[in-house]
Amino acid sequence: MVIDFLRQVFAERPQRTAVVWHERQYSYAHLLSRLDHWRTRLAREKVAPGSVTVLEADFSPEAIALLLALIEHGTIVVPLTPAVETRKEEFIETARGEVGFRVDGADEVQVCRPAFVSDHPLYDELRRRGHPGLVLFSSGTTGRSKAIVHDVSHLLRKYTTRRHDFTTLAFLLFDHIAGIDTLFYVLANGSCLVTVPDRSPDTVCRAVERYRVEVLPVSATFLHLLLLSGAHERYDLSSLRYIAYGSEVMPESTLKRCAELFPGVTILQKYGTTEVGTLRSKSESSDSPWVKIGGEGFRTRVVDGILQIKAHSAMLGYLNAPSPFTEDGWFITGDRVEVRGEYMRIHGRDSDLINVGGEKVFPTEVEDLILQLDNVADVTVYGEANPITGNIVCADVSLVRPENEQEFVARLKRFCREHLQPYKVPIRVSIVDRHRFSQRFKKLRRRQD
Amino acid sequence: MGQEIDIVKILYAAIDDLNLQLPPEQQLEKSTATVLFGDGGRLDSLGLVTFIVAAEQKLTESAGISLTLADEKAMSRRNSPFRTVGTLAAYIGERLAEGENE
Numbered sequence: 001m002v003i004d005f006l007r008q009v010f011a012e013r014p015q016r017t018a019v020v021w022h023e024r025q026y027s028y029a030h031l032l033s034r035l036d037h038w039r040t041r042l043a044r045e046k047v048a049p050g051s052v053t054v055l056e057a058d059f060s061p062e063a064i065a066l067l068l069a070l071i072e073h074g075t076i077v078v079p080l081t082p083a084v085e086t087r088k089e090e091f092i093e094t095a096r097g098e099v100g101f102r103v104d105g106a107d108e109v110q111v112c113r114p115a116f117v118s119d120h121p122l123y124d125e126l127r128r129r130g131h132p133g134l135v136l137f138s139s140g141t142t143g144r145s146k147a148i149v150h151d152v153s154h155l156l157r158k159y160t161t162r163r164h165d166f167t168t169l170a171f172l173l174f175d176h177i178a179g180i181d182t183l184f185y186v187l188a189n190g191s192c193l194v195t196v197p198d199r200s201p202d203t204v205c206r207a208v209e210r211y212r213v214e215v216l217p218v219s220a221t222f223l224h225l226l227l228l229s230g231a232h233e234r235y236d237l238s239s240l241r242y243i244a245y246g247s248e249v250m251p252e253s254t255l256k257r258c259a260e261l262f263p264g265v266t267i268l269q270k271y272g273t274t275e276v277g278t279l280r281s282k283s284e285s286s287d288s289p290w291v292k293i294g295g296e297g298f299r300t301r302v303v304d305g306i307l308q309i310k311a312h313s314a315m316l317g318y319l320n321a322p323s324p325f326t327e328d329g330w331f332i333t334g335d336r337v338e339v340r341g342e343y344m345r346i347h348g349r350d351s352d353l354i355n356v357g358g359e360k361v362f363p364t365e366v367e368d369l370i371l372q373l374d375n376v377a378d379v380t381v382y383g384e385a386n387p388i389t390g391n392i393v394c395a396d397v398s399l400v401r402p403e404n405e406q407e408f409v410a411r412l413k414r415f416c417r418e419h420l421q422p423y424k425v426p427i428r429v430s431i432v433d434r435h436r437f438s439q440r441f442k443k444l445r446r447r448q449d
Numbered sequence: 450m451g452q453e454i455d456i457v458k459i460l461y462a463a464i465d466d467l468n469l470q471l472p473p474e475q476q477l478e479k480s481t482a483t484v485l486f487g488d489g490g491r492l493d494s495l496g497l498v499t500f501i502v503a504a505e506q507k508l509t510e511s512a513g514i515s516l517t518l519a520d521e522k523a524m525s526r527r528n529s530p531f532r533t534v535g536t537l538a539a540y541i542g543e544r545l546a547e548g549e550n551e
Contacts, residue, residue, distance in 0.1 A: 356495075357494060357495070386498055386519055387519050387520060387521060387523075387524045388494055388497060388498050388501075388519050388524075389494050389495065389498050392498055392502070410469055410470070413470055414470070417470070422495055423495055427495075427498055427499050427502050428502050
């Protein structure tokens with residue numbers, strides 16, 4: 001029922017490539033036949049509608065067919081990727097998985113039964129509605145990961161409107177809201193999804209060249225790594241029409257360089273949260289950090305500088321945390337924004353803000369400036385507790401070429417003092433070999449212990 | 450006694466570092482009597498924090514000593530160890546005598 005619109009798209013274009021996986025192309029006819037296979041198999045395995053199913057997989061033809069079959073069968077799906085391998089047991093226990101499916105590297109599926117009892121009130125609500133569910137975990141960089149429960153029939157509604165048919169690269173992960181958004185957008189428009197074995201700049205650029213990828217949805221950190229690696233010069237990227245970035249604040253300098261390097265490409269900022277899904281958005285221009293967000297089913301408002309969203313597709317709630325909604329049903333994103341007419345500028349998580357003696361410092365503003373300094377490869381700015389000023393601004397910098405540390409630090413501070421208010425100038429500057437990224441290619445703004 | 454002289458030297462190196470970052474009228478003189486913070490001092494709170502971090506780094510670089518100077522222990526003293534270069538050197542000496550070296 002809930003995926004009938006997708007079955008219709010698949011049936012209309014049986015010969016079209018749906019997925020490129022391990023250099024092989026799989027058609028929509030193949031996807032449809034695997035979906036039917038799994039429909040029969042789930043009944044045979046006696047998987048009950050409304051049960052909690054764990055799907056350990058990455059983007060692959062079998063994983064996609066199985067995900068769709070589990071949704072169609074009315075189960076509550078918990079996708080998990082190898083990126084969360086170390087926390088898998090904890091996640092399965094939190095989600096109370098009843099049946100597990102593991103899609104291995106050869107695209108074969110093993111079935112297991114973790115045998116938890118899933119009697120959470122949010123699950124009961126889904127079962128009462130007779131709707132399939134989806135459980136996603138927040139990245140939990142600031143503490144315990146939250147388990148977010150969605151009603152899939154609400155989540156899928158926005159994809160029933162046909163939009164553009166673009167060959168798209170699956171950069172974002174299978175168990176992440178943005179990865180799920182990429183997947184359903186592609187399937188709903190009968191397009192081709194190109195998967196990659198890893199997410200390094202060269203691998204991604206090679207896939208773009210080889211399969212004439214048109215849409216590249218990535219993180220700001222990836223774009224920065226791409227520019228550093230020079231991979232964009234080694235491959236033909238002329239097929240690209242859109243680069244969509246999101247999930248963290250983009251340094252303005254990186255954005256401007258991308259706009260210069262890819263003049264024919266529209267660079268779009270996306271905005272979404274695991275709790276409410278991905279909003280429709282429109283950047284003011286390719287090199288502008290200002291963006292209009294909203295679209296059907298979404299309303300936005302700003303309260304005390306923090307963005308709030310009311311969404312039809314909002315989650316039912318957290319399995320393991322209190323409701324984050326206001327009494328009138330708005331989700332408090334925790335993202336600090338600036339408003340100019342219809343456009344917004346997203347400054348990042350309020351929790352990333354560094355409070356120096358009552359003055360607020362956005363790490364991205366300082367990072368953005370330092371990136372303009374000669375010989376800087378990358379920089380991560382974060383706060384460190386200090387009893388005198390509450391916090392101090394610290395910067396970990398990696399260099400392009402070796403340079404005397406003392407001279408470099410003096411040069412950096414001088415440059416910052418010329419361009420920033422004194423409280424924003426980093427007090428502790430360290431030269432590091434490499435920066436810390438999460439498995440999702442987001443910069444980690446926490447000091448390593 | 451020998452240790453305290455070393456510490457003062459290290460603090461002077463931190464002053465050199467800090468002076469590179471300060472406009473001439475705010476620069477500190479290399480003397481144990483130099484007021485760091487408080488009445489008659491030239492540093493504001495950011496300047497003081499910058500100096501303390503520089504001092505911590507110099508202690509590590511030149512003596513292999515790892516100490517957090519600005520902590521609750523220092524802040525809760527009746528007489529601030531950050532009053533002058535001399536009081537800070539004495540405070541560091543005291544912490545080292547207590548066997549502290551993180």
